[in-house]
Amino acid sequence: MKTLEQLVRPNIWKLKPYSCARNEFHGNATTFLDANENPYNAPYNRYPDPLQTTLKNKLFQVKGVKPQQIFLGNGSDEPIDLTIRIFCEPGLDNIVAIDPTYGMYEVAADINGVEYRKVPLSENFEMSASKLLDATDEHTKLIFLCTPNNPTGNCLDRAEIYKVLSRFEGIVIVDEAYTDFSSEPSHTKDLATFPNLIVFQTFSKAWGSAGIRLGMAFASKEIIEIFNKVKYPYNMNVLTQERALYMLEGSETVKTWVQILLKERERLKTLLKEIPCVQKVYPSEANFLLIEVGDANAAYQHLVTSGVIVRNRNNISLCRGCLRVTVGTPEENNIFVDTLKSWKQ
Numbered sequence: 001m002k003t004l005e006q007l008v009r010p011n012i013w014k015l016k017p018y019s020c021a022r023n024e025f026h027g028n029a030t031t032f033l034d035a036n037e038n039p040y041n042a043p044y045n046r047y048p049d050p051l052q053t054t055l056k057n058k059l060f061q062v063k064g065v066k067p068q069q070i071f072l073g074n075g076s077d078e079p080i081d082l083t084i085r086i087f088c089e090p091g092l093d094n095i096v097a098i099d100p101t102y103g104m105y106e107v108a109a110d111i112n113g114v115e116y117r118k119v120p121l122s123e124n125f126e127m128s129a130s131k132l133l134d135a136t137d138e139h140t141k142l143i144f145l146c147t148p149n150n151p152t153g154n155c156l157d158r159a160e161i162y163k164v165l166s167r168f169e170g171i172v173i174v175d176e177a178y179t180d181f182s183s184e185p186s187h188t189k190d191l192a193t194f195p196n197l198i199v200f201q202t203f204s205k206a207w208g209s210a211g212i213r214l215g216m217a218f219a220s221k222e223i224i225e226i227f228n229k230v231k232y233p234y235n236m237n238v239l240t241q242e243r244a245l246y247m248l249e250g251s252e253t254v255k256t257w258v259q260i261l262l263k264e265r266e267r268l269k270t271l272l273k274e275i276p277c278v279q280k281v282y283p284s285e286a287n288f289l290l291i292e293v294g295d296a297n298a299a300y301q302h303l304v305t306s307g308v309i310v311r312n313r314n315n316i317s318l319c320r321g322c323l324r325v326t327v328g329t330p331e332e333n334n335i336f337v338d339t340l341k342s343w344k345q
């Protein structure tokens with residue numbers, strides 16, 4: 001790996017961050033008159049903890065990652081954008097990623113004026129480390145991987161991920177938004193081995209909390225310190241922190257949801273395989289299924305007309321003729337199956 005000083009943009013490396021009131025004083029006091037807050041309307045009158053210490057301590061218990069190695073943001077969107085802004089000089093540096101994958105990486109690269117290079121997966125949606133590395137050059141700062149991958153649903157081969165991590169000189173992001181639905185262990189365990197690894201997770205999927213916008217990045221203490229320097233001082237509001245703590249206290253409920261959804265995923269797969277228009281159901285380690293139906297645009301329209309919304313992936317690389325359907329409640333899944341059955345091609 002190159003040094004962080006070589007990888008981080010010079011302006012970010014030199015940046016002296018804004019020091020907010022909640023940063024300058026730590027500890028207990030009786031009278032807070034430092035932040036021009038309104039003394040009324042507790043507890044929402046107070047600025048939130050900029051480093052979300054209570055929440056990170058709780059996450060340490062649940063995820064086994066030390067608080068100093070956690071960044072929390074406004075959904076995964078924030079760590080995706082921050083990673084690009086920290087490492088990639090617009091118009092000069094570039095990003096390499098698997099294709100197809102989650103669309104936000106490319107959008108965030110475009111917004112930041114950073115070249116985004118797509119390396120196709122195989123027909124079976126497998127990644128080749130050597131192909132990815134061949135697409136890199138001395139200006140490649142980041143490689144984006146996603147496992148289980150969206151929209152393909154499969155996990156990338158672990159040995160290939162390790163090849164990328166050990167051979168690439170820059171930063172490797174492994175997006176694990178769907179990790180709770182997968183039989184593969186999380187790559188957070190690899191943080192001690194690979195200083196160039198950043199793992200993303202989210203409260204939006206298994207944790208049932210897309211509405212509170214909470215994304216997590218796990219990385220070395222040194223990388224997290226740079227995230228903390230660049231982020232908005234109060235990027236995580238009080239309501240989100242409160243609700244996330246509440247969810248983490250009830251992590252047994254989340255386990256129950258995941259068990260139900262995994263059973264439903266397998267039941268849905270079996271039902272779909274019996275429908276004549278379904279040509280293929282791809283293996284999935286996530287809470288969705290990618291299915292090939294032939295004329296995906298027509299199938300999508302039929303479903304919409306019946307009030308059932310899925311994701312049409314017809315125009316995505318390697319996904320021609322495919323729909324992506326989220327695993328819902330048993331009732332929702334039955335409605336989807338019955339509606340697809342009633343489609344006359």
Ligand SMILES: *Cc1c(COP(=O)(O)O)cnc(C)c1O
Pocket residue numbers: 074075076077078102146150175177201202203204205210214215
């Ligand atoms: C759904 C999803 C996310 C979650 O994004 P949030 O901004 O945290 O809601 C992240 N990555 C991938 C690949 C996803 O599919």
